[in-house]
Amino acid sequence: MKIFNTPNYDFIRWRWHAIVISSVVILAGLGVIVQRGLPLGIDFSGGTIVVIKFADEVSEDQIRNAVEVIPGEKVVQQYGDLDDHEILVRLPQMEATEEGANLSQGADQIVEAIQGAGLPDFEVISTEIVGPVIGADLQRKGIYATLASIIGITLYIAFRFRPSFALGAIAATFHDILVTLTFLTFFGYELSLNVVAALLTITGYSVNDTIVIFDRVRENLRGRRRDSLEHIVNTSVNQTLSRTVITAGTTFLAVASLFFFGGEVLRGFAFTMLVGIVSGTYSTIFIAAAIAIILSKRRRSTAAPASSASSSRVAQKAGRVQTS
């Protein structure tokens, strides 16, 4: 059984269109992020989250009224399935946390307020309190880890393939991270530790896909030095198309299971992965290869202005890199 019978789509022809579409999505996302700010979860912004399980049904409004007395901007929302009767209450980082002050003050206030409101019996099933020091620390570490892993992967690809390919892969990875951030913001998911973990996993995944195609390009360059780079890349994308689609499909299935059955804690993680898989597959086909080609050409045109025989030269050059 085959999904594609000897596919021969002209993906490379669409590269500029793809770049334009992606740019529009990313710019729109950046616009929203600049306007509303990146929705940071308490892991990064600091603050208090208390999840309370009630013995009976309660409405968000009842809870909202109950915690009205606590100063600051509160978030009250349903947590998990409706019939679990679980409610999440979030408080922002308190401004006046003077040295040595009680970190758990906010959480205590929430519990007290709800106790006094005459609601059904309840149990606090989780409390998360992140102070400003830790939040800032995690922010720094998160950015550092993301950038460091991208740089690490770029260096590896540059070492195994060639610099222009590395830049293509990295462009695709940035593309995926930005697209995913756009979707996260749009669908109201907060950036938590788990979501950042998922973003890092996507960098790995996205590059994975790209490497498979680049490996094939490298192999094909060896055999057909006469063809243009565009042609070779396009053939390679087509040859690996079944694999790209099947892998993306099955991984998507597995992560979808996580999204639907994995529980509330992992919902953001799973959502990030779902978007990342789709974006990663798209960027592998349309963005990574396209940028690799564009960059290869630019280098060629600066290196050798008379460009009639240059595509074969690029191929030869690649062949050399290859065999070394």
Add this chain to the structure above:
Amino acid sequence: MTLRTKFLIIAGVMSLSIWSFYPPGEKIKLGLDLKGGVHLVLQVHTDDALRIETERTVERLRETLVEGGLEVGSLSVTSSTEFLVEGVQPAQDQAFRQAASDDSEAVFNRSSGAGNYTYSMKPNIANQLREEAVTQALQTIERRVNELGVAEPIVAKHGSDNQILVQLPGVSEVARAKEIIRSTAQLELKLVEQGPFYSRDAALQAVGGEIPGEMELVSGSEDVSATGGGVPSTLYYFVGRVAGITGRDLRTARPTLDEMNQPAVSFSLNQDGARRFGQLTGANVGRQLAIIIDDRVFSAPTVEGRITDEGRITGSFTQQEAQDLSLVLRSGALPASLTYLEERTIGPSLGAASIRAGVTASLGGLLLVVLFLLFYYKLTGINAVTSIVMNLIILLGLMAYLGATLTLPGIAGFILTIGMGVDSNVLIFERIKEELSTAKGVKSAVSAGFDRVWWTIVDTHVASLIAAMFLFQFGTGPIRGFATTLTIGLLANVFTAVFVSRAMFELVLSRRRTALSI
């Protein structure tokens, strides 16, 4: 390598893995997010430890000056690492410097200006003291946590900024645990010089407005109710700066009852402490001795005779408080105060729900993938399914063997491992299909398929490992669990997708097949 050897290796790896993680309930270590408990990050205020060292040096110098008959204008601690000496008489300058350097040379640098000297702590000494303070705090917390009877706690340095991580699985009385961990528990026994006074102002008036250099003013505790036996916060005492006995002299402390049958804490001193306590009490019969914990007077009994090794702290304790106070006294004082920076409590019911959800999601994901593979690759799909299942078994086995912690994101790591397993298999199978279409014969197609994608698999795995490595460095508990699972899964995948899968192909082909169900 013969096919037989290959299958022996596979069987060996499988049985080792299963033996290693079976039964999973006991062998797989669960993270806090799955079994419930509390995760705390504390800041050690190491400045406190430096201030203590500075104050100690100043006291020593003060005594030396008195002994040597040297007079100075004033001697004061200006910051945690600095003290200032003012008004040294020119005639005594030489002698002062000599005396001061004996007391402080090892730790402080001196800078001078016309009869005044500033002493500041040497930076390397300060760093060393900070590190010691963190280590000592860590050990003290460890002792306390152990006394609390928590199973498998984690107490470790965290980050680079004098922080300590404490993880207490299964603890439900979070507030109490937090209080016990952070109470400084600095016990001091000091002679009362003057007092009690009923207000701070009254006390100051009694000494002419300024606290004498060798004394300090301490009050009772806010926690003590007015009716109880303890010293309330409205009572003030002047006590000597130097403590006769401190927490370091304690041998042990335990809860007990006083004459009124109220909970109290009795302590006994070590040999050296007992000797000094004997001298102190023997020489001061009739005077009051203040029992001070963390700069609060708990009680100030009158010394009725020479006491050597036993003492009792009374106050209006509840039984629980007496028990907790003896615990923290027994485990020793913290060298510096602590504050909480982060607190995450996961109830056991949420943990159990997370496990259920995680397992459901994993099995659901696995089922979907298996169905797809069998549908799309037919009999060869069995190949892929086998290698994926084996991958998961090795993953569990290695995790149990390495003592790695399984967290909720770690379960997500299992699901992604399934994804990676599928990827490698699909990569190989698609390649075999391609090779088959160029009509080379089944055997050479299979072998070409595996050979050609080998480097692709290496490259993709290395790239993912790089990401996992930084993830491990970045994250705390749960995220580390994810990075660990992912890393082990990736490594196991190279074995199962390439070695196991190939052996299975070879087994099928050894039966002289000419076609492949793929």
